[in-house]
Amino acid sequence: MSRTRVLDTVDEAVAGVEDGATVLVGGFGLAGMPFDLIDGLIRQGAGDLTVVSNNAGNGDVGLAALLRAGRVRKVVCSFPRQVDSYVFDELYRAGKVELGVVPQGNLAERLRAAGAGIGAFYTPTGAGTPLAVGKETRVIDGREHLLEYPLKGDVALIAAHRADVLGNLVYRKTARNFGPVMATAATTTIVQVGDVVPAGALDPEAVVTPGIYVDRVVRVDARRYTVEGAR
Amino acid sequence: MSLTPDELAARVARDIPAGAYVNLGIGQPTKVADHLPADLGVVLHTENGMLGMGPAATGDDVDPDLTNAGKVPVTELPGAAYFHHADSFAMMRGGHLDVCVLGAFQVSQHGDLANWHTGAPDAIPAVGGAMDLAIGAKQVFVMMTLFTKSGEPKLVPSCGYPLTAVACVSRVYTDHGVFAVGRDGVTVLETFGTTVGELSARLDVELTVLTR
Numbered sequence: 001m002s003r004t005r006v007l008d009t010v011d012e013a014v015a016g017v018e019d020g021a022t023v024l025v026g027g028f029g030l031a032g033m034p035f036d037l038i039d040g041l042i043r044q045g046a047g048d049l050t051v052v053s054n055n056a057g058n059g060d061v062g063l064a065a066l067l068r069a070g071r072v073r074k075v076v077c078s079f080p081r082q083v084d085s086y087v088f089d090e091l092y093r094a095g096k097v098e099l100g101v102v103p104q105g106n107l108a109e110r111l112r113a114a115g116a117g118i119g120a121f122y123t124p125t126g127a128g129t130p131l132a133v134g135k136e137t138r139v140i141d142g143r144e145h146l147l148e149y150p151l152k153g154d155v156a157l158i159a160a161h162r163a164d165v166l167g168n169l170v171y172r173k174t175a176r177n178f179g180p181v182m183a184t185a186a187t188t189t190i191v192q193v194g195d196v197v198p199a200g201a202l203d204p205e206a207v208v209t210p211g212i213y214v215d216r217v218v219r220v221d222a223r224r225y226t227v228e229g230a231r
Numbered sequence: 232m233s234l235t236p237d238e239l240a241a242r243v244a245r246d247i248p249a250g251a252y253v254n255l256g257i258g259q260p261t262k263v264a265d266h267l268p269a270d271l272g273v274v275l276h277t278e279n280g281m282l283g284m285g286p287a288a289t290g291d292d293v294d295p296d297l298t299n300a301g302k303v304p305v306t307e308l309p310g311a312a313y314f315h316h317a318d319s320f321a322m323m324r325g326g327h328l329d330v331c332v333l334g335a336f337q338v339s340q341h342g343d344l345a346n347w348h349t350g351a352p353d354a355i356p357a358v359g360g361a362m363d364l365a366i367g368a369k370q371v372f373v374m375m376t377l378f379t380k381s382g383e384p385k386l387v388p389s390c391g392y393p394l395t396a397v398a399c400v401s402r403v404y405t406d407h408g409v410f411a412v413g414r415d416g417v418t419v420l421e422t423f424g425t426t427v428g429e430l431s432a433r434l435d436v437e438l439t440v441l442t443r
Contacts, residue, residue: 028279028316029302031295054316058302081357082302092355101356104278105320105363112317124366125324128397130348131358144397173313174279175296180315208315 004167006196006217010040013190013218017046017155020073024111024182025053025063026158029082032175033062034159036192036220041157047071052111052151054104054178056080056088064088072097076151078104103131106148108181114150115184115213121148156186160209163193164200167214168207176208183213190216232424233406241266243332243374243404247273251329254278254364257301260332260374274310276328278360280319283311300360320360323367331368333361335375335400337390340436342400342412344373345392358395365396377405377430384434386410386417415439 007013014037017023023041027033042065049072056075057064064087066072075097080088091097102110103125113121122145126132136147158179161172169191171179183189196219234242236259244266247253254276255261264286267273275284277299284299285306293304314322322328335346344365347358365371375385386403402420403410408430409421418439419427431438 029298031279031298031302079357079359081355089355093353099355101358103358103362104316104360105324105367108316108320109324123324125362125396127366128343129362129394131362171313173294173297173307174277174281176313176315177279178316181317 002166002211004165004211004214004217006163006165008218010036010192010218010220011043013037013192013216014040014044014157016188017041017044019046020048021046021154022050022052022152024153024156024158024178024186025051026156026177026179026182027062028054028174028177030058030062031173032159032171032177032179034157034192035062035223036218037157037159037190038062038066042066042069042071048073050074050076052076052107052153054078054107055082056085056099058082058084060087067091067097070096074098074100076100076102076107078102078107101131107151108178110148110151111178111181111185113148114152115181118150120150122146123148151185153182153186154188156182156189158182158189158191160191160193162195162197162202163191163214163217164197164202164211166199167191167211167217168202169193169209169211169214170202170206171208180209183209188215189213190218192218192220194222195219234423235406237262239374239404239406242409243372246372246402247271247330249273252276252282252327254323254328254331254368256331256333256361256364257359258334260334261299261301263332263374276319276322277305278319278323278364280314280316281307281311283308285311320363323360323363326367326369328368330370330372331364332372332374333364335373335385336392337385337387338373338375338400338403338412339387339389340412340416341414342398343390344371344395344400345390346373347395348393350393361395365399370402371400372402372404373400374404377407378433386412386434386436388435
């Protein structure tokens with residue numbers, strides 16, 4: 001028996017998320033957004049959450065719906081402001097949600113570091129900018145670097161294309177984005193997929209996220225959201 | 232005549248070397264792709280995890296799982312590759328991209344870039360991948376109008392807006408001219424419908440002219 005559990009319902013998949021948890025949410029805009037898991041988390045009821053994601057919600061679905069439900073204390077992301085981020089914009093301007101802005105590459109690398117047991121790393125990204133304030137610096141090879149710490153989650157919610165029963169995952173096109181690094185960086189990684197297949201049905205050479213990183217899998221029906229469709 | 236946005240995109244495209252790996256920023260820089268001949272072999276990178284990005288998708292080709300950094304549906308070209316975000320930014324930060332083309336609010340005479348935040352108290356800060364691109368690509372080209380709508384220069388002695396990165400820009404392509412920037416200040420490489428003298432009168436930076 002694999003440690004990964006394949007569950008029948010989204011509600012079972014998101015059970016146990018605690019108030020105050022840090023939740024890593026995959027997706028870049030709507031591509032790779034785990035819509036069903038987020039809807040499940042809204043039903044589950046956990047609040048006071050810190051959400052780590054690239055954006056701060058688009059339209060009224062996914063992350064935007066979680067924000068609208070008032071469950072998020074803080075968003076850590078690289079790019080909150082978008083043409084359709086009106087839910088976040090309103091909450092932020094009203095002082096109802098905190099924002100931590102992280103350069104996109106630092107966001108990805110800090111997640112990677114958390115998953116890989118790296119204590120911290122130096123990077124030139126952000127050196128000499130307002131985002132360097134309060135950070136340790138060091139000149140390496142004549143260039144100023146900033147010390148950046150890992151970013152860990154209690155829970156990761158990600159969407160993949162297909163899983164096998166051991167939790168091995170493959171993704172589809174640019175919907176892969178943050179899924180593989182977030183899967184490594186959380187205590188509990190929860191994945192929604194379009195399809196669950198038996199062991200041996202995925203080409204081992206093509207597995208992107210090995211099942212060791214995956215705790216729970218649930219199959220969901222495909223949704224097709226484009227930017228226009230999210231409203 | 233100064234250049235139209237489309238002419239400016241074509242001008243930037245002329246300086247992209249054959250076979251280069253290139254990232255085009257959101258907005259105006261995206262137009263550069265329309266002027267890259269297919270036989271040049273340029274491979275476009277999009278930071279949300281793809282090399283070999285093709286033109287915008289229309290009709291039945293629209294796939295919600297395939298977008299560019301601006302979340303616009305795009306297509307894939309033969310030989311495309313997908314990868315996750317940490318790999319995508321390692322590609323950038325590791326110095327593997329030959330060129331990135333970015334928009335800007337301001338560029339300083341020494342190549343400092345300000346393109347992510349106006350610093351206005353009510354603005355919601357959003358940095359995206361700009362800081363990583365600016366420090367990572369081998370060459371950073373900026374594509375912008377030389378003046379704001381109210382006529383203020385955007386090529387300046389030092390940036391008033393919050394910085395994206397220090398001393399990262401090598402070339403500035405504008406509607407009025409092309410400039411090299413760096414440790415030695417600003418060199419005028421080309422002018423469009425104006426003269427170095429006229430530009431000198433409107434800019435607060437010292438302009439060096441290339442002698443041929």
